[in-house]
Amino acid sequence: MKKTMLAVVKEKAAPGVSIKTVPVPKPKKDEVLVKTVYSSICGTDIGIYDWIPWAAGHIKPPIVIGHELVGRVIAVNSSQSTAIKPGDLVSSETHIFCNHCYQCQINNRHICENMSLFGIGRNGGFADYATIPLKTTWKNDPSIDVETMSVQEPLGNAVHVVTKARVSGKKILILGLGPTGLCAGSVARAYGAKEIVGINRRDYRKKLAKKMGFDRVESSITPKEFNTFDVVLEMSGNPEAIRAGLDAVRIAGTFIAFGIPKQKVELDWGKYLINKELSIGSVFGRRIWETWYQTTDLLKNKRVSLKPMITHRFKLAEFNEAMAVMKSGECGKILLEA
Numbered sequence: 001m002k003k004t005m006l007a008v009v010k011e012k013a014a015p016g017v018s019i020k021t022v023p024v025p026k027p028k029k030d031e032v033l034v035k036t037v038y039s040s041i042c043g044t045d046i047g048i049y050d051w052i053p054w055a056a057g058h059i060k061p062p063i064v065i066g067h068e069l070v071g072r073v074i075a076v077n078s079s080q081s082t083a084i085k086p087g088d089l090v091s092s093e094t095h096i097f098c099n100h101c102y103q104c105q106i107n108n109r110h111i112c113e114n115m116s117l118f119g120i121g122r123n124g125g126f127a128d129y130a131t132i133p134l135k136t137t138w139k140n141d142p143s144i145d146v147e148t149m150s151v152q153e154p155l156g157n158a159v160h161v162v163t164k165a166r167v168s169g170k171k172i173l174i175l176g177l178g179p180t181g182l183c184a185g186s187v188a189r190a191y192g193a194k195e196i197v198g199i200n201r202r203d204y205r206k207k208l209a210k211k212m213g214f215d216r217v218e219s220s221i222t223p224k225e226f227n228t229f230d231v232v233l234e235m236s237g238n239p240e241a242i243r244a245g246l247d248a249v250r251i252a253g254t255f256i257a258f259g260i261p262k263q264k265v266e267l268d269w270g271k272y273l274i275n276k277e278l279s280i281g282s283v284f285g286r287r288i289w290e291t292w293y294q295t296t297d298l299l300k301n302k303r304v305s306l307k308p309m310i311t312h313r314f315k316l317a318e319f320n321e322a323m324a325v326m327k328s329g330e331c332g333k334i335l336l337e338a
């Protein structure tokens, strides 16, 4: 086996990354070592690249970034018995839970009180090889297409959002058509929604949404559609979109918040949260492992296809070029080939 590898490293507390040769990591106790097959760029990685305040608060350089990947297991360093064996194709759950806190004890490991993040709080997957904690390693169903295995994070988020919203037979509005919003349309379709409308200003994303199963995609919500949606899924974090969504949802409808605003949001609390008597929920990440079983079921049984959403492929060494496309917004998911 090789001793060194290529990796995308956040070396300094400043914008940009270094693409450099580093030693292949050794799996610590209860970790697996994988040969990365594909990794994919997440919106979070843009903030890390640009070194926004959130990134500065979560990352202590130097760190190998990247948290969405599929890799082939090379070694498992554990004395416990595990279903994960060398040769398996695995993905990583980004939320590394502690297993001890109150939330972990009550089966809410995805919102662990002591959470650390793969590719953010520790070395991640934009590299030829990666180590993953055994407890956050997901063994993929081999019938699923390998490229798709690396983009299960946004699908998982979407499954969690759509499941919470109970969409069967309902008219759905999805605000924001980034990868998670796009996936939410496909999942809502698979789970029996009656009509799915998306909102996004970019033509590129509108076209993608059509391919992902949306009935209709608009640039904005007009007053004639206020109070007409049974369910609103807010995937953008845009304050204007949040308010439009609260206008669009019908009285006693359901509103699920997923997109994280960059600033505080001002709302007419009485008008929306009291008078409309809404069911309001929020989602942070994927339930471990319940959501992953649901995503597997959707992919394996071909009820959802993520293929139309994978629009670009780059070599790991071309990370800066890939990031430029990512930032342009003229893309779906971008894969990096290790």
Ligand SMILES: [Zn+2]
Pocket: 042, 043, 044, 067, 068, 094, 153
């Ligand atoms: Zn992500």
Ligand SMILES: [Zn+2]
Pocket: 097, 098, 099, 100, 101, 102, 103, 104, 109, 112, 113, 114, 115
């Ligand atoms: Zn915990």
